Amino acid sequence: MLKLVTKNIGIENSHTLAVAKANGGYSRVEKALALAPEAIVEDVIKSNLRGLGGAGFPAGRKWSFLPKDSPKPRYLVVNGDEGEPGTVKDKYIMIYDPHLLIEGIIITCFAIRSHKAFIYIRGEYDLPIARVEGAIAEAKAAGILGDRVLGHDFALDIVVHRGAGAYICGEETSLLESLEGKRGWPRLKPPFPAVEGYQRCPTVVNNIETLSYVPFVIEMGGQAFADLGSERNGGLRIYSVSGRVNKPGVYELPMGTPLRQIIYEHAGGISGGRQLKAVIPGGSSAPILTAAEIDVPMDFDSLAKIGSMLGSAGIVVFDESVSIPAALLVLARFYAHESCGQCTPCREGTAWMTKIIQRILDGDGRMGDADNLIRIAKNVLGNTICPLGDAAALPVISWVTKFRPEFEEWIKRGRPVGQAPIPVTHIGERTAVAV
């Protein structure tokens, strides 16, 4: 089976320059630097390479939005803040093939005429940070980075910037604020980063995985890359699979691979011989799918059509024994914890939703609580500066709507006399309860 960004995983010392070069590393830079920058942008547009951080915006089009006549410096900012629950993919590229990432950054910077790139990596990622920093040092020493990239009249410097624990900083404008040394409060758009990004200069923000596919677009040509995927969704991508499956892990497969195939063929099916109950298809922010909805091609447009999101392709699988209200509390608590506090609907709404789900699980739920949750979520949805509000609201709306009887069952049951409420840290026990 064809692999691209994960093909060197398993080769000994794949993170070193010598091994990377022996396996094709930097071979695409020469080809790219002989092209006109605009020709690269055109080819990436043709490739249908999408933004794999989660938004799915076509990468080449994003690049084409940079103003042509700005006298300001241009920046490439690489998003390695991987924090969307269920998503573990960028880590593999940084640990096992950091030179592929650097190669993608060189080609992209040449295409957008940028001479400085920042890689923002989440603070907990010590090993990925060490590997990327090591690879940059090796590349500098070998003349791959610096004043003359591989002897060409093109200068490029790459700086690794360590995050410090904030999910919100994965949102591109929050990331830029954080890079500028501030609290990670998202900015209003427009202006978009392409016009006013880092230091109010034209900036492209792309995910680690997105940029790591760029060398392959150059190698095989945009059309051939596009043909590997589905309509308007070019190439392959890494699907992270976790939860109740036999073989959790990362699987690099074509865009549009059916969800059922990923769960049952690649990830080995449901663990413990149980039945599938529900799936989060694209990170915790993506609306949930029931077992009846998994015959869907995993691409951005197909999932949008059925009311969910491909997002970061972080697939989390729930079997029949999982209590949906208890699982939703885990996510609601997460969004309440990670809300940056800037917008009232998100700051207050995420806390209210968490409290209501908690009281339902404590046996103190009220008959209108399912409607309360949906009403609050709809008042958060679309009413915040950044997508965290939507990310918190969408799971609540979809989970409560699709599994409403389960919430009502909890509410009706109430708390048996003399039984203490269940503290949050104990909710794991409820996974064994089929409701």
Add this chain to the structure above:
Amino acid sequence: MSSSGHMIDHPGPVSWSEAARREIDAIFAKYPDTKSATLPIIWLAVREFGWISPQVEVILGEVLKRPLNEIHSVVTFYTMFPQGPLGRHHIQICRNIACWLANAPELMEHLVAKLGIRPGEVSADGRFSLEEVECLAYCECAPALRIDGRYEGNLTREKIDRIVEEAR
């Protein structure tokens, strides 16, 4: 563990070592402006002083040429900048969805019983501190924790016992 509340003072005055001053210059050289060096220099202060106290905020403000309220605002936004001493071995255990599905709450209780501390606390001998965190992005090996800058996954009670014994 910035969520735990108030900042704790260092016992005496704090100042940058010569090596730290050289590193600060090197950090400034990487960015087009001094403000962008804020997070890396706070990280350096965490390495130098163990945690960010009110005294450390003052010297951060001096090198970064930013008012104290801005420094404090940044320090308290990020969960990885400690505002009090941590144990020599700091354990972060994940409570998000994949780990929760893999029985993380029970393992958390096991760890609490074994160390004798709750999340947010430091053991009396100063060896361990414990923190409950959101997704560490190690879902494929859930349940997972992070200790002393490395990840440990596929946790069981036995594996947790081994990790704690090796750290003692």
